[in-house]
Amino acid sequence: MTSERAFTLDDTEVEFEPGDSLLTAALASDRYIPHLCAHPDFSPHGSCRVCLVEVDGHNRPACTTAAQPGMTIRSDIEPINVMRRQLLQLLFVEGNHFCPSCEQSGQCQLQATVYTVGMTDLHYPPLGPRRELDASHPDLLLDRDRCIGCELCVKASSEVDQKHIFSLGGRGTHTQLIVNSEHNQLGETDMTPDDRAAHICPVGVILFKTGNYAQPTGQRLYDQQPISAIGNHRAEDVDLPPTP
Numbered sequence: 001m002t003s004e005r006a007f008t009l010d011d012t013e014v015e016f017e018p019g020d021s022l023l024t025a026a027l028a029s030d031r032y033i034p035h036l037c038a039h040p041d042f043s044p045h046g047s048c049r050v051c052l053v054e055v056d057g058h059n060r061p062a063c064t065t066a067a068q069p070g071m072t073i074r075s076d077i078e079p080i081n082v083m084r085r086q087l088l089q090l091l092f093v094e095g096n097h098f099c100p101s102c103e104q105s106g107q108c109q110l111q112a113t114v115y116t117v118g119m120t121d122l123h124y125p126p127l128g129p130r131r132e133l134d135a136s137h138p139d140l141l142l143d144r145d146r147c148i149g150c151e152l153c154v155k156a157s158s159e160v161d162q163k164h165i166f167s168l169g170g171r172g173t174h175t176q177l178i179v180n181s182e183h184n185q186l187g188e189t190d191m192t193p194d195d196r197a198a199h200i201c202p203v204g205v206i207l208f209k210t211g212n213y214a215q216p217t218g219q220r221l222y223d224q225q226p227i228s229a230i231g232n233h234r235a236e237d238v239d240l241p242p243t244p
């Protein structure tokens with residue numbers, strides 16, 4: 001019998017708490033729904049659309065859709081996975097994501113999600129953005145060409161660190177990460193390697209200048225098991241680079 005506070009996800013019952021989104025309820029029940037911009041510590045942003053699911057026949061983002069009793073959710077079905085692959089392909093061509101040469105390979109949520117949904121090519125022509133690389137900070141580096149616009153660093157810096165160091169500027173494919181300082185340079189801010197914002201990037205934009213290969217590639221979180229088996233467990237929780 002279906003619980004009064006439960007919905008069906010791909011034919012399995014998922015119970016939820018009041019206020020849960022479809023995504024938070026699914027992850028709390030160890031049911032993986034692909035997602036990028038959502039984070040358990042912050043309000044959902046709803047920008048990446050990778051968490052798209054079919055809700056009673058309509059496509060909705062799981063991170064911003066409130067769980068309701070009796071909903072029928074389909075996530076791991078081919079039409080939804082096709083759309084996820086297209087969204088991920090667009091993210092890939094809008095940035096520079098050369099995984100084999102990226103310091104975050106094996107602990108990048110974008111790379112791990114691509115593997116899980118079976119994206120095997122770019123499909124679209126790469127746009128080859130050239131956004132400014134910022135090496136002005138003594139301990140941290142910003143590679144803006146990898147930004148997926150999730151705003152997690154913006155939220156972490158303002159809501160946790162209380163520093164308001166980051167924002168997003170521009171529109172569409174010209175959107176890029178802005179440093180709120182006179183010359184848009186991280187070295188002009190009081191950001192430190194201990195800030196939450198320094199650890200929250202799900203891709204490889206905010207990097208430490210030292211210690212990135214302390215854990216060798218091939219032995220990292222998503223090298224060892226697919227992100228679908230880890231759910232809410234994120235690389236930032238287990239793989240913090242040593243403070244320089």
Ligand code: FES
Nearest residue numbers: 046048049051063
């Ligand atoms: Fe839901 Fe990005 S995780 S829109």
